[in-house]
Amino acid sequence: MNVNQSVPPVPPFGQPQPIYPGYHQSSYGGQSGSTAPAIPYGAYNGPVPGYQQTPPQGMSRAPPSSGAPPASTAQAPCGQAAYGQFGQGDVQNGPSSTVQMQRLPGSQPFGSPLAPVGNQPAVLQPYGPPLTTAQVTTQLSGMQISGAVAPAPPSSGLGYGPPTSLASASGSFPNSGLYGSYPQGQAPPLSQAQGHPGIQTPQRSAPSQASSFTPPASGGPRLPSMTGPLLPGQSFGGPSVSQPNHVSSPPPQALPPGTQMSGPLGPLPPMHSPQQPGYQPQQNGSFGPARGPQPNYGSPYPAAPTFGSQPGPPQPLPPKRLDPDAIPSPIQVIEDDRNNRGTEPFVTGVRGQVPPLVTTNFLVKDQGNASPRYIRCTSYNIPCTSDMAKQAQVPLAAVIKPLARLPPEEASPYVVDHGESGPLRCNRCKAYMCPFMQFVEGGRRFQCCFCSCINDVPPQYFQHLDHTGKRVDAYDRPELSLGSYEFLATVDYCKNNKFPSPPAFIFMIDVSYNAIRTGLVRLLCEELKSLLDFLPREGGAEESAIRVGFVTYNKVLHFYNVKSSLAQPQMMVVSDVADMFVPLLDGFLVNVNESRAVISSLLDQIPEMFADTRETETVFVPVIQAGMEALKAAECAGKLFLFHTSLPIAEAPGKLKNRDDRKLINTDKEKTLFQPQTGAYQTLAKECVAQGCCVDLFLFPNQYVDVATLSVVPQLTGGSVYKYACFQVENDQERFLSDLRRDVQKVVGFDAVMRVRTSTGIRAVDFFGAFYMSNTTDVELAGLDGDKTVTVEFKHDDRLNEDSGALLQCALLYTSCAGQRRLRIHNLALNCCTQLADLYRNCETDTLINYMAKFAYRGVLNSPVKAVRDTLVTQCAQILACYRKNCASPSSAGQLILPECMKLLPVYLNCVLKSDVLQPGAEVTTDDRAYVRQLVTSMDVAETNVFFYPRLLPLTKSPIESTTEPPAVRASEERLSNGDIYLLENGLNLFLWVGASIQQGVVQSLFSVSSFSQITSGLGVLPVLDNPLSKKVRGLIDSLRAQRSRYMKLIVVKQEDKLEMLFKHFLVEDKSLSGGASYVDFLCHMHKEIRQLLS
Ligand SMILES: [Zn+2]
DSSP: OOOSSOOOOOOTTSSOOTTOOOOOTTGGGTOOSOOSOOOOSOOOOOOOOTTOOSOOOSOOOOOOOSSOOOOOOSOOOOSOOOOGGGSOGGGTTOOOOSOOOOOOTTOOTTSOOOOOGGGSOGGGOSOOSOOOHHHHHHHHHHHHHHHHHSOOOOOOSSOOSSOOSOOBOOOOOOOOSTTOOOOOOOBOOOOOOOOOTTOBOOOTTOOTTEEEEBOOSSOSOOOOOSOSOOOTTOTTHHHHTOOGGGOOOOOSSOOOTTGGGSSSOSOOOTTSOOOGGGOOOOOOOSOSSOOSSBTTTBOSOOSOSOOSOOOOOOOOOOOOOOOGGGSOOHHHHHHHHHHHHSSSOEETTSTTOOOOOTTSOOOEEOSSSOOTTTEEESBSEEESSHHHHHHHOOOOEEEEOTTOOOOTTSOOOOEEOOGGGOSOBOTTTOOBOOTTOEEEGGGTEEEOTTTOOEEEOOGGGOOOBOTTSOBTTGGGOHHHHOSEEEEEOOGGGSGGGSOOOOOEEEEEEEOSHHHHHTTHHHHHHHHHHHHGGGOOOOTTOSSOOOEEEEEEESSSEEEEEOOTTOSSOEEEEEOOGGGOOOSOOTTTSBOTTTTHHHHHHHHHHHHHHTTTOOOOOOOOHHHHHHHHHHHHHTTOOEEEEEEEOSOOOSSSTTOOOOOOOGGGTTSGGGGGGTSOSOTHHHHHHHHHHHHTEEEEEEEOOSSOOOHHHHTHHHHHTTOOEEEOTTOOHHHHHHHHHHHHHHHHHSOEEEEEEEEEEEOTTEEEEEEESSOBOSSSSOEEEEEEETTOOEEEEEEESSOOOTTTOEEEEEEEEEEOTTSOEEEEEEEEEEEEESSHHHHHHTBOHHHHHHHHHHHHHHHTTTSOHHHHHHHHHHHHHHHHHHHHHHTSOOOOTTOEEEEGGGTTHHHHHHHHHTSTTTSOOTTOOHHHHHHHHHHHHTOOHHHHHHHHSOEEEESSSSOTTOOSOOOOBOSSGGGOOTTSEEEEEOSSEEEEEEOTTOOHHHHHHHHSSSSGGGSOTTOOSOOOOSSHHHHHHHHHHHHHHHHSSSOOEEEEEETTSTTHHHHHTTOTTSOOTTSOOOHHHHHHHHHHHHHHHHO
16 A cells, blocks of 8 residues: 555635635634534444444533523533543553554655664763663762862852852842732842853854854853652653763864754764765655645755754864853844745645744644644654653653634634544544544555554445545545644533533623622623623624623622513522532523613623622632532533632631741742642542533732642643732733633633544653643643643653654544534644654744743742752753764764754753742742742643743834844843833733933833933823824834733833843843742753763
């Protein structure tokens, strides 16, 4: 069978088709069109296949359309969902069957023969005989000993460990939202270490694949190494890169760094892959619909799939001082990638392609693999063996955003309806039909690409194969030709074998003294009156199928009957918060349009009813309990929007006490600050997940509210947390309302379960994100929106095959906003390698950082933060040392050689290490840290990228008429010119920094005052002025805000002003007040760690 030769026809559905409304991210916008899913793809209406699970029980009905929901008052049966999809987990990665998939010769990942292993110099042998445990232990201790032997000056500059000396000014910042904190004590001491004199040369224009620097042979503080807990999979990885016999003597002259990795250069070390000439465009493996280069898009990246670097002639490294301009620049890498890869669409037909960076704007054409908007990997070429993986220490992980929003130019996934029989799946591993399945025996059977099981093709699904072995209808069926698509689920995929009702939203409003006093309640009620018209809807539905309900609370709960037949809303008070129940069923959850008058009246009355309240105490757990019970009674999934102001100290389940204690920072007990106070919150969260009840929490604290505990339920139910410290309507309403509007309108999948299947050889072993897991494979999400990601880590359980590659299939079963049960499938094929160089050549640092940050932020729950930091440093050093030892050409030990794809790993990792969670400054509250920790857990790669390394944009350097975003500069004080103004953003915060020598005209144009001194420090809004500069800056601010999922409140910071300290916190290349290292210092430190590992 030969499937590689056919020229792929253009898929007929390559562009958006009105027939398939799919999963419109902006469906509330009111598109017109059919809501009924058409069945264009030869629906398979055959008999129920024998492998289906429990036969449908109970009444089945057609998927509800967007009409009025059925009024249901029966108590929903509680308990585990019966998901037909996930019944067979234990066989998912079982032994492969004896039938082997047929592979074509010549389907190696890069179509280029690899150098025989026998030619490799001994010193570069990537993997020797496996180490015994005893050896490993010996080596491990040897490493530590040798570390101590190395002459090392006392730690001074890097600030790992408690900062010493030099107290600095106290900082009390205006309310900035994230750091809007409360009055603070002293800022942390500032370490005063000097840089490293004698640092040698970096090579700015390092040709191609590796970056090389020559930090000093000695000097630079040494950190304790290997003291932290080991990373997963790291157990014995370290020693293998530090075997003493692998020390290579430096060559007489430093070779050009990384020349072996790419570029048409001279003779190469035998172990490395052939150079560019022989390094053909990636050929397809035996997977994917697109075989061979695409006629229209050719091979977009004919050279080595590195990005951002131009091959150049090798040059010896001239020694000189290490200056910041010469070390790898994030700005340069981002710019290069934009220039090189932002012009052509990214076509997904080729296995193992590294996508453009998240900072590059590009379009995606799905030709058989999921778009990088849905899945990004730490590496697109993964080691064939676990030994190799352990040696390299590069985490194998995918960051998955199953419901990611797409730009308007890209089509939403097609919805495929296979009728009553449901989607076609492998009998054994339950993987869904996808482009990688191989049809055999003339099309009568197919071989599963995940477990190799041979399955019968049901008669209704039968189709002839062409001469290449491909089904002739392959391009008519999304599931045979696209990386991402949806199946309509049958009743077997529904809880209790019943099709779901449309979901409901319940608004639960704190009406205690604080909420009333700040004006929050009035503002919120006013906003809801109009916002309820924009509930998410699907396809062309005229109105949302979502029902709404309202609760207010302080120490007791008030439920409201807003039935359309009532003249006025009715309130029912439940004061027995210890045993929460829902006092009314009929009239609690209503259709907005039907009950508009009653709802409006209620929202008018709420602020008045509680205007004179003196109640300051609140409850919390009973509120969520009530919402969850209401959804249960209505037999639907849904979302609770909770608006809450204070630590819940009223007598009730989940009552909390103020346990904030900053003295715990840098002690072994610090982790308790991140842990919930009581188990009641987790227990409640589990019940919520079982009901499909997602909780979004809006917090308005004036003081400590214990975010670590309050965020447990949102976190475990796939919800979001927003925090507005010291909320004041005049200062914060824009930010709050913007977040609220977006949150209420965004499309959500409810009652979801996600499973990631993999081909034999690797399997998903760890998961990070906002969800709950009751077993080791199923990610349960009461709700999942288009902003949330799940990071999945993979481990080997067998040897992988270079020809077959490795496959991932992410299946998300969920209920749409209209109540339709669906399966969204994302497929991704990766390459596999036997040469470490291939791994390092296909990594993505931004994704690595996403994984490492999430790993570390989870680690602080159980380990001291210092141990977590040390673990990250050690792992990073091991990754880079392994590259140096196995992939870089021999060169002086004084050179730091970084793989091209990872040359930003040190700078980004340093940003993670000195982030507020891992190394808090004095201005960061315990709640801020818990909040950020929670946020990062669900971030996608673009969000972690800008969060850890903020964007700093000079505003007056580019011509005023230029409409494009100004090029960013590096996040360092050195880059600030005091005659300029800058915007800095990190996805959560937005600063406008004004240099002290700014021209008067600029001041006038932007702030409408006559001099720098008259600018109000901490200003939150720029005046609306009719001049080009003002328009441009305000336009840029709007554009930055539009790119982020949360509204960024502006803070104007003047140079030399007290507030500047807060701003400088985000200049992440500099040494931080909390003791975090500067980029230069950290790079030197990293180099020392690497040398330690190599010696
Ligand atoms: Zn299978």
